[in-house]
Amino acid sequence: MSQNLQGGDRLRPVDLARRHGLSTQAVRNYEEAGILPAAGRSPHGYRAYTPLHASALRAFLALLPGYGHPAATSVLQAVNRGATGDALRIVDESHAQLLEDRRTLRAVELALRDLDPVRRERGDTFVGPLSRRLGIRPATLRKWERAGVVQPRRDPRTGYRVYGEADVRDAQLAHQLRRGGYRLEQIAPVIAQVRSAGGVAPLESMLRDWNARLSARSRAMLSGAAALDAYLECRGE
Structure with a gap:
């Protein structure tokens, strides 16, 4: 990233924060954690972000509901250090865990049914x-x-x-x-x-809730993956 940014490309930390309901300190923390790429600097030395940073932040926040904070953090850190393959592996592992959770739920449903x-x-x-x-x-x-x-x-x-x-x-x-x-x-x-x-009988509502949570997580993963794909496109990958 260029260290000297043009005014039209520059976003202040407060600009990035307000768009997503965050504090400016949170944005800086995300940068320090490697979730956002390193910021460039204005001619006066102020931290300046770009649409690339905005895309990275959107991807991270979109990944959180479906993948969780540790996985979302690891994905963005891997992308930002140029290890996109590592990031996609983490995504794949999260989807595999979701599938395993679905199989567990199905096994419980069948086991409970077979008890009757x-x-x-x-x-x-x-x-x-x-x-x-x-x-x-x-x-x-x-x-x-x-x-x-x-x-x-x-x-x-x-x-x-x-x-x-x-x-x-x-x-x-x-x-x-x-x-x-x-x-x-x-x-x-x-x-x-x-x-x-x-x-066993009272578990029926629990199983419905479990199923609903898995479906919500699956939809959230789709949204997160789409935002991550947009970020990769923004990076030219």
């Missing part, structure tokens, strides 16, 4: 019967317990693990998700959500 026709036993059950019912080893249930996926109580007289109806439901859901390829550390938060909701 499963026969419910009356009363409590123990490790052996439950493991046979699910077609897994008793050691697997104990591993799930250590991971916080199931939380059976202990019989005060014998010390045996006792699985109530809610515990059986949690084990069934965990089994469905494990069959879908999900790890225990991914499953445990879902089971915790089921417990806090008081069962």
Whole structure:
């Protein structure tokens, strides 16, 4: 960038800030962080921005809702240091994570749906019967317990693990998700959500909200990618 700018190309920090509802200090902070290219200087030595900086700022702010602050920052920093390939890789990784989130949601929806026709036993059950019912080893249930996926109580007289109806439901859901390829550390938060909701039925609204958030994030990513593409065009890339 030329160090001496023509008046028609020059934007003051306040000009850039006002257009986006920011403070001038925020604009300077973005420049110092590498989110904006280094500013040129006016003949009197004042910091001066150009339409290129305005495009960079638009791209960053557009990326934030869909990609998040760390990824948006890394993308702009990479572009500004000439590593466009690195920036596009970060974009691709964010889209891959969104796809994985959609797959997780679908797996949860299917797992919850598949719980409905499963026969419910009356009363409590123990490790052996439950493991046979699910077609897994008793050691697997104990591993799930250590991971916080199931939380059976202990019989005060014998010390045996006792699985109530809610515990059986949690084990069934965990089994469905494990069959879908999900790890225990991914499953445990879902089971915790089921417990806090008081069962499966109240989760329907949560799943709708989850789906809506993913759709909103996907749309935000489209807008962010378009603004990033415009910035790359502005840079001549």
